[in-house]
Structure formats: structure tokens, C-alpha cells
Amino acid sequence: MSSTDSTPDRPFILICNDDGIDAPGIQALATALDGHGDLCVVAPEREQSAVGHAITVRDPVRAHRYEFEVPSGPIPAWAVSGTPADCIKLATHQLLDRRPDVVVSGINRGPNTAVNILYSGTVSAATEAAILGFDAVAVSLCSFTRDEYEAAGRFAEQIVDRVLAGGLPPGVLLNVNVPAYEKSEIKGIRxxxxxxxxxxxxxxxxxxxxxxxxxxxxGKFVNLDDGDETDLEAIENGYVSVTPIQFDLTAYEHLKSIRDWQWNGEE
Amino acid sequence: MSSTDSTPDRPFILICNDDGIDAPGIQALATALDGHGDLCVVAPEREQSAVGHAITVRDPVRAHRYEFEVPSGPIPAWAVSGTPADCIKLATHQLLDRRPDVVVSGINRGPNTAVNILYSGTVSAATEAAILGFDAVAVSLCSFTRDEYEAAGRFAEQIVDRVLAGGLPPGVLLNVNVPAYEKSEIKGIRxxxxxxxxxxxxxxxxxxxxxxxxxxxxGKFVNLDDGDETDLEAIENGYVSVTPIQFDLTAYEHLKSIRDWQWNGEE
Structure with a gap:
């Protein structure tokens, strides 16, 4: 019997995070997604916050089987000695014998809004999945102290189902941030x-x-943006923020002006 | 006498890397920039490759003064126990008493082209500088074995002078990759x-x-892009690649289509 024995017509959902496999957020995420597909958890054995998109290249990576329960029973799980990006690489190339239909990372303790996206291990797991060609969603709870993972889990369910139904554009993943309120207090999704x-x-x-x-x-976090439709504004106003993000970092709108520098005539 | 005693009308250039303060690439970069401004080095005390945009939040960071020589004499330098992004934060907020006019990271041993940008500590130092509002350039040599840093240093000089003269658009930094040839063999800049x-x-x-x-x-690196004007194509054809990159990861061209998912009507 395969370690990822499953029903082929049900979607296969790979779950990761950066707070570590024992964190309450990943338990809440797996619990919320129970019944939405065949679940599998591959997550860091220890907290890996603020690791950004680090990968482990100078040391070997270890993975050991882990007990992970959701309401319907145990699900396959591995704890990995590396970073969140390592988890995704190792899961999809070595540990799993089935291609995930979606990769979901979280639920992170604390917001991954604004420039924090760049420092986030939670987002980097989803980014690595998107680089590898999988649909991917990162989910974060906008509080370091209030354990309101249930509402975040409910929104994760809704968003993951929507991604499973329609797919995402190539090279795009969703960065989801949920205010730390009960679901009834959250006004909707932006x-x-x-x-x-x-x-x-x-x-x-x-x-x-x-x-x-x-x-x-x-440090002190400073919002420099007084424009509309930002992730920070959505959270402040009690909405879930869904930001489509990409890993092509090219500043396309500045290509022309920088080409106009006439580089090769200046020497 | 200040640790960053300098001539106020000369530009102030902060130099960082991810290969560590003893790496040949950072020595080559500082040597190339000697005479282009007042130089200062703040770099990791040990190699930090593939750390991505990691920052050190759970441990304190240490910095100690370091001896660093360029042809015109010694320059101020600190070796830092953290990541490249830590170096930039610590340098600009704590160690230096003068604002850098440009931050230059490198010269990295090995290319930081294509998706490797996301894993690169060298690029993350420049990205952190850009986030903090400084003009920033990352420079990498496209070889892990050939120590042809001199040509890369010459192009770094030219590009840094151009940035000092004209500045970069806000939120944009330059990711420079140089083929591992002698300068006379390199065809120009793209x-x-x-x-x-x-x-x-x-x-x-x-x-x-x-x-x-x-x-x-x-892993095996796979180029999935057969289009024009890529960083990989420039390098393959013997040109220096200059890619303007940004840290706003929003997938703007997909905002509308994802808004059309009518999120709030589906529950």
C-alpha cells in the first residue's frame, strides 16, 4: 500500500507551513480541508519563520514519517529537517507518488502582507510550488497572539475549492491574509x-x-501606501485579503527607460 | 574620527555579498569600485548562499570590525553573523553614520539569472536596500569555477557610475550577471x-x-523560456545581462480576472 494511497478522482492537496508541523495553524488548515480531497502534510520539523525563499544546499535534508490526525482520521505526513521551500521540492520529487492538485501553505501565525511577503517562509513554500507548476495558496492569520484559526480555515476551504475548480493562471499564486476575528465578524473577501x-x-x-x-x-512596520485596494487596507477594514502574486520579478514597466540608458555607447 | 569618516561630496558606496566577507568576489568588487566613491563593506562573516531573503529574528546579530584593503588603502568594514539582508539592515540603521548613495552586492560566485533570483542571498541584499529606499545593484559572475572577477568588476564600475549619475526608479533595483570571460570577449550589455x-x-x-x-x-536547471530578451539568452550570447527587478510581487495583470471570481457571492 502506497504511503499516499488515495482515491484518484478526489483532488490531492499537499499542505505545508513555516511554523513547523506541530503548529496550531497547520492543524487548523488540515482540519478545515478535511473532506475536500486527499490530504498530505509535508512540513518543517521546526519553526522556520522569516527564512524567506531559503533552500538547503550545503547539508542533506532528512524526512521522517509523522502522525497527523484530522477529524476523518490519520493522513500521511512527513516532518522535514529543511526549509519550507525544501519541503515542497522534497515532497513533489521524492516523497509523494501523486502530483498535488493544489499546494496550501499555512495557516501562518501572523500576517504576510505588504513587504513581509518577501521574508515569509509560508509564502515561499507556495511560491516554490508555483515555480514547479502547481496551483498554490498561502494562508496567514493576521495576529501573533489570537489563535482564531477557525475562521481562517473556513476561508482557506472556500479559496482552495475555488482554485481546485478553476485553476490559477500560470506563474501566479494566491497570498491570503485573514483578520483575526470570528467568521461572522469578517466582512468578505477582497x-x-x-x-x-x-x-x-x-x-x-x-x-x-x-x-x-x-x-x-x-523594527517598526511602516505602511508607505495611502492608495486603494492594498492588502493592508483590506485587513484594516475587516476583509480577507487575496493578493495574486508572481515570481517573475522583472520590472517590465521600466525596461524601456533603462534600455534608453544607452549602455554600450558609454564606455 | 568617525568609523565612516569620508568626503561628503564623494558618493558613499556600501558593499555587501552572500559568499562571505573573505570571498574573492567581494574583494574584486571593492577593488573595481576603488576611486568611485567612499567605500564601506558590511558582509556576512560566513558564506550565506541560497538563503534567499532570510532575516535573523530569533537570535541576536553580531558585527565586528574587519580589515579590508583596496588598492588605495584600507576601507571601513564589518563582518556580520547574520544573512545578507541582516547586513543591509544593520549597516544602514546601526553601523553607518552616513546614508549610502548606492548599495552594491556581489560579485557572486555563480549566476543569479532566471528563477535563481529568488534563492539568491546576493540579490536579497540589494532587494533589502531597495526596500529601504536606496539605489541598489546585485552583480554575479556566471561561473562557479572560473575566477574571472576582473571583467565583472569593470562592468560593475560602469553600471554603478551610471546609477550614481542618474538614479533608479523607486522600487526598482538592477540584477547584473556577467559572463565568465575576459572583458574583451564580452560583447556588451543587454x-x-x-x-x-x-x-x-x-x-x-x-x-x-x-x-x-x-x-x-x-537538481538540474531547466530553461522553460524560448522568448527573446531574457537574462539567460544574453549570457548565452556573450552579453552582460542587466535585469531591472522589483519587490512588488503583485500579479497586476491578473487582478481583474481574479476579482471576477465573485468571491463574496459564492458562500
Whole structure:
């Protein structure tokens, strides 16, 4: 019997995250998706927040079978020693004998809005899946303290079903952020763009017992975007934010102006 | 005397990388830029390849002064215990008392073309600089074995001077890849887009002396793009590739079609 024994006519859903396989968010996500397809979890064995799109190239990666239960029973699961992007690569090329119909990453503890998308391991798992040609969704809960994963799980269900029914354009994945409220308090879904923002760092300098300085990162998040239709605006107004994002980073609208620099005549 | 004592009317150039402060590529970059402004190096103390846009949030970061020489003499330098993105944050918010006019990251050992942009620590240092509002350039040499950093340094000079003279559009940085030839063999500069591509992973499964399996990532890079004007095409044809890239990941051209999914009527 295959480790991913399943019903071929049901969709196959691969679940990952960056908070680690024991985090409440991934349990809530798998529980929410129970009944929507054949589920499988391949997730980091330890927390991997803020790893961005790191991959493990200088060390080997390990994977071990893991017990993971959803309401309908146990599902196949592996805990991986690497990053979220490693999990997706290893799952789809080595561990699984069936191609996922969708890859869902989350539910992240804390928002992955605005520039935080770039630092997020949760988003990078979904991005890696999209690079490999799979439909992919990242889901984050906009709170570090309130464990309101249930509503986020309900929206994840709805969005994943919609992706399974219609598919996503090639090279595009969905970055979903859910306000930390009960579902009845959430006003609906808005399709948004990534807000312009940055972290204004204020490193806290300390001195260790051996008189050597060290620094803690202690930044303040700053929204630089007063325009409409951003992910931050949707969350602030009580909506779920769904941002279609891409991994082609080319600044197409500036190609022409930078070509006009006449590079080769200047030497 | 300030640690970044300098001539205010000369541009201030911050240099970073991901191969580590002792790598030949960063030495070649600083040597090439000697005379183009006041230089400063803030780079990881150890190799940080493939870290993507990781930042260090759970541990403190350390920085210690480092000896770094260019032909005109010593320049201020710090070795940092964190990632390339950490280096830029720490440099611009804590270590330096002057705002860089441009941040240059590299010269990376190996290409950062196509989808490799997403995994690259070298590019992430430049991206972090751009997020923080600085003009930024990432420079990579398209070889893992040939140490032809001199030509790459010459093109870095030319491109950095051009950026210092004219500036970059907000939110845009330049990702530069240089073929591993002598300068006379390189045909010129092309402004390009990021090629569609992926790594087709073939994990090599092994068993350790304790009978536990582990996996080495052993992927093959695949160019999926047969269109014109890509970074890969420029390199293959002997040109330097300059790709303007951005950190706004929104898939703008798909916003409308995904809005048309009529999310809020479906429940």
C-alpha cells in the first residue's frame, strides 16, 4: 500500500507551513480541508519563520514519517529537517507518488502582507510550488497572539475549492491574509495588491558578559501606501485579503527607460 | 574620527555579498569600485548562499570590525553573523553614520539569472536596500569555477557610475550577471527580463551509518523560456545581462480576472 494511497478522482492537496508541523495553524488548515480531497502534510520539523525563499544546499535534508490526525482520521505526513521551500521540492520529487492538485501553505501565525511577503517562509513554500507548476495558496492569520484559526480555515476551504475548480493562471499564486476575528465578524473577501511598506529597524545594541556587543532587530512596520485596494487596507477594514502574486520579478514597466540608458555607447 | 569618516561630496558606496566577507568576489568588487566613491563593506562573516531573503529574528546579530584593503588603502568594514539582508539592515540603521548613495552586492560566485533570483542571498541584499529606499545593484559572475572577477568588476564600475549619475526608479533595483570571460570577449550589455525556468530536482537518497535515510538536493536547471530578451539568452550570447527587478510581487495583470471570481457571492 502506497504511503499516499488515495482515491484518484478526489483532488490531492499537499499542505505545508513555516511554523513547523506541530503548529496550531497547520492543524487548523488540515482540519478545515478535511473532506475536500486527499490530504498530505509535508512540513518543517521546526519553526522556520522569516527564512524567506531559503533552500538547503550545503547539508542533506532528512524526512521522517509523522502522525497527523484530522477529524476523518490519520493522513500521511512527513516532518522535514529543511526549509519550507525544501519541503515542497522534497515532497513533489521524492516523497509523494501523486502530483498535488493544489499546494496550501499555512495557516501562518501572523500576517504576510505588504513587504513581509518577501521574508515569509509560508509564502515561499507556495511560491516554490508555483515555480514547479502547481496551483498554490498561502494562508496567514493576521495576529501573533489570537489563535482564531477557525475562521481562517473556513476561508482557506472556500479559496482552495475555488482554485481546485478553476485553476490559477500560470506563474501566479494566491497570498491570503485573514483578520483575526470570528467568521461572522469578517466582512468578505477582497482581491488586493501588495502595499508599499518597509520595516524601520531600530536595533537594540547590548553587550554580552564578555564585553562583546550584539544587536537585536526591533523594527517598526511602516505602511508607505495611502492608495486603494492594498492588502493592508483590506485587513484594516475587516476583509480577507487575496493578493495574486508572481515570481517573475522583472520590472517590465521600466525596461524601456533603462534600455534608453544607452549602455554600450558609454564606455 | 568617525568609523565612516569620508568626503561628503564623494558618493558613499556600501558593499555587501552572500559568499562571505573573505570571498574573492567581494574583494574584486571593492577593488573595481576603488576611486568611485567612499567605500564601506558590511558582509556576512560566513558564506550565506541560497538563503534567499532570510532575516535573523530569533537570535541576536553580531558585527565586528574587519580589515579590508583596496588598492588605495584600507576601507571601513564589518563582518556580520547574520544573512545578507541582516547586513543591509544593520549597516544602514546601526553601523553607518552616513546614508549610502548606492548599495552594491556581489560579485557572486555563480549566476543569479532566471528563477535563481529568488534563492539568491546576493540579490536579497540589494532587494533589502531597495526596500529601504536606496539605489541598489546585485552583480554575479556566471561561473562557479572560473575566477574571472576582473571583467565583472569593470562592468560593475560602469553600471554603478551610471546609477550614481542618474538614479533608479523607486522600487526598482538592477540584477547584473556577467559572463565568465575576459572583458574583451564580452560583447556588451543587454537590458533583459527574468527567464521562465525551474530546477528539476532529483534528490539523491542515501542511508546514514545508523540506517536513517537522508537526501541530497541534486537538481538540474531547466530553461522553460524560448522568448527573446531574457537574462539567460544574453549570457548565452556573450552579453552582460542587466535585469531591472522589483519587490512588488503583485500579479497586476491578473487582478481583474481574479476579482471576477465573485468571491463574496459564492458562500
Amino acid at each position: 482581491v488586493t495588491r501588495q502595499a508599499r511598506s518597509r520595516w524601520e529597524e531600530s536595533f537594540e545594541a547590548r553587550v554580552d558578559p564578555f564585553d562583546r556587543p550584539y544587536y537585536w532587530i526591533a | 537590458v533583459t527580463r527574468q527567464a521562465r525556468s525551474r530546477w528539476e530536482e532529483s534528490f539523491e537518497a542515501r542511508v546514514d551509518p545508523f540506517d536513517r535515510p537522508y537526501y541530497w538536493i541534486a
